[in-house]
Amino acid sequence: MHIPDGYLSPVFSLGSGVVTIPAWAVATHKVRDVLNRRTVPLMAIFSALSFTIMMFNVPVPGGTTAHGVGGTLIAIVLGPWAAMLCVSVALIIQALFFGDGGILAIFANCLNMGVILPFVGYYTYRVIAGRSPVLSTRRIWAAAIGSYVGITAAALAVGIELGLQPVLFQQNGHPLYSPYPLGVAIPAMLLSHAFGASLVEALITALGFAYIQKQHPALLTALREVVSGGDVPTGEAQALPLWRIFALAVPLALVLLFIAGLITGGGRLDHLFGADWSQVSWPDVGIMLLIVLGIAVVLLPLTWLLLPARLKRVGTFFMALAIFAPLGLIAPGFAFGEGSPEDVQQAFGYIPQGLRDLNGLWNAPLSGYTINADFFTAPNAPLWHAALGYEISGIIGILLLVLVVSGLMLLIRRLTGRGGGEAEVSGKPAQPREGAL
Numbered sequence: 001m002h003i004p005d006g007y008l009s010p011v012f013s014l015g016s017g018v019v020t021i022p023a024w025a026v027a028t029h030k031v032r033d034v035l036n037r038r039t040v041p042l043m044a045i046f047s048a049l050s051f052t053i054m055m056f057n058v059p060v061p062g063g064t065t066a067h068g069v070g071g072t073l074i075a076i077v078l079g080p081w082a083a084m085l086c087v088s089v090a091l092i093i094q095a096l097f098f099g100d101g102g103i104l105a106i107f108a109n110c111l112n113m114g115v116i117l118p119f120v121g122y123y124t125y126r127v128i129a130g131r132s133p134v135l136s137t138r139r140i141w142a143a144a145i146g147s148y149v150g151i152t153a154a155a156l157a158v159g160i161e162l163g164l165q166p167v168l169f170q171q172n173g174h175p176l177y178s179p180y181p182l183g184v185a186i187p188a189m190l191l192s193h194a195f196g197a198s199l200v201e202a203l204i205t206a207l208g209f210a211y212i213q214k215q216h217p218a219l220l221t222a223l224r225e226v227v228s229g230g231d232v233p234t235g236e237a238q239a240l241p242l243w244r245i246f247a248l249a250v251p252l253a254l255v256l257l258f259i260a261g262l263i264t265g266g267g268r269l270d271h272l273f274g275a276d277w278s279q280v281s282w283p284d285v286g287i288m289l290l291i292v293l294g295i296a297v298v299l300l301p302l303t304w305l306l307l308p309a310r311l312k313r314v315g316t317f318f319m320a321l322a323i324f325a326p327l328g329l330i331a332p333g334f335a336f337g338e339g340s341p342e343d344v345q346q347a348f349g350y351i352p353q354g355l356r357d358l359n360g361l362w363n364a365p366l367s368g369y370t371i372n373a374d375f376f377t378a379p380n381a382p383l384w385h386a387a388l389g390y391e392i393s394g395i396i397g398i399l400l401l402v403l404v405v406s407g408l409m410l411l412i413r414r415l416t417g418r419g420g421g422e423a424e425v426s427g428k429p430a431q432p433r434e435g436a437l
Contacts, residue, residue: 001066001158001189001197002054002094003109004338005102005362006355007178008161009169016107023084023115028412030081035413039078042219044405045314046074047086048398051094052321053204055369055394057328057335060196061264062188063274064336067328068201069113069154072121072147073208077219083118089405093397099364108161112154121150121205134220140210140245147205148198152190155197159189162337169354177354178337179344188336195260196273203253210245275332284383285330291384295391296323322394326387369393 005013031043050070057065075083088110094100101109125146132138163182166175178185212219261272270277300316300323307315334343341351341359369390370376376389 001069001109001113001155001335002091002101002338003105003112003158003161004359005104006341006352006358007102007337008105008108008165009177009354010104010358012161012165012168012177013102013104013108016111020088020107020111020115023111024088027081027084030079031085031409032412032416035409039082040406040409040413042078043082043086043409044402046070046078046083047090047405048318048401049321050074050087051090051397051401052318052325052394054090054094054100055325055328055390055397057331058197058200059261059273059275059331059333060192061260061273062192062336063276063333064188064192065328065331065333066192066197066335068197068204069117069151070201070204070208071113071118072125072143072150072201073205075118075122076125076143076146076205076209077212080118080122083122084114086405087118088114089408090401093401093404095362095364097364097366097400098369098393098397099362099367100369102358103362104358112157112161116157117150117154119150120153121146124149134217135213139213139220140206143209144202144206148202151201152193152198155189155193156186158337159186162189171353174350175352177352179348179352180337185337191264192336195264196257199253199256199260203249206249207246210249214241277332279332280330281383287382288326288329288384288387292323292326292387292391296320299323318398319395322391322398325394326390329383329387329390366393366396369397 031039053068053070055067057067060066069087071083071087074086078086091101091109091114092106095103095106095109123146125142128142128145129139132142160182162178162180163185165178166181169176180188258272262269264274265271266274300320303316303319304312339347341355344355345351365372370386371389371392373389375381376385378385
């Protein structure tokens, strides 16, 4: 869903800022009243979570790949305005340091994943959740459905943006930028997400919400009231045990994905989701998995032992995400609308002028989440070399995001001179303030 440079006209890309920049300004105004020693770390953690989720590529219909975002989960806990800032910062860091999404396309990518996704997902959740108690199972379903609708709406927006390019910008009958017409771009984005990435997003959000509901319910009550100005009913309902939620949700999601893969792959196991899985070197995958598991066995207990008590769970969780992020490298193919100029030439027989001139406009230091060293990027290097580089990049990205978001929020707090009251996240809920996040 990250649109690279060259697929959108610079006028179109920068023009997206007409919506995105004012939205950032409003979001900054909304969050400044509640920035304190509790909310700043939460925003940093959730921004890093979104970044990490977006590193996990999954196969989707059409033989391409896609990823979750986590924007709806952030919006449910911190409110859609805070979610906008969290996801937007993650997207900007991805573009600047990892080459994931174009520099000129930052406004468009933030509009799709940072504005449309969390707002659509959040308000869908609110409608479905209604006045149900915070600990009710209905809220888990509402979170899952809301996130499904939110990321699908963002995918639709991307399809429209890509599909409009051939209509608006062409020369001598050839599109100057994205070569995919509306009749191709919209179905491709909707199909790949509705039967693939959106299901993964729903699973992530449901499990994340269930965990918070069980382990940190105050984040859905006291803090939720402060940052969103809403009256959240606590009620008497009790959350389902986590083991039961995981036991039901994970197999159900896997079955749905498998069925979607079979249908879109013509019923052939070697063409699940329409991808050619014969291209995958399974012996290399096996070696990579063994090495990744070995790293996990060593680093996860070490992380748990070395971190201070208050950071043990969060730190170990993010270390686990970074270690297992290379699982996304197994999926063959690339995301729709994110192919290189050579990929487009192979498909269409030519390279659009804008794609040729603008692609590679920015040379990200960790482009493609790889370390620029022969060990990681040498031709014919084993898959586990790339996996190790992916893990290191993920850890760097997580640490960078935590520092950037924490610094940015503290800067906003200092410049505005308004730190907000300390929102209690345990015990008696704080009094909500209308108009906060």
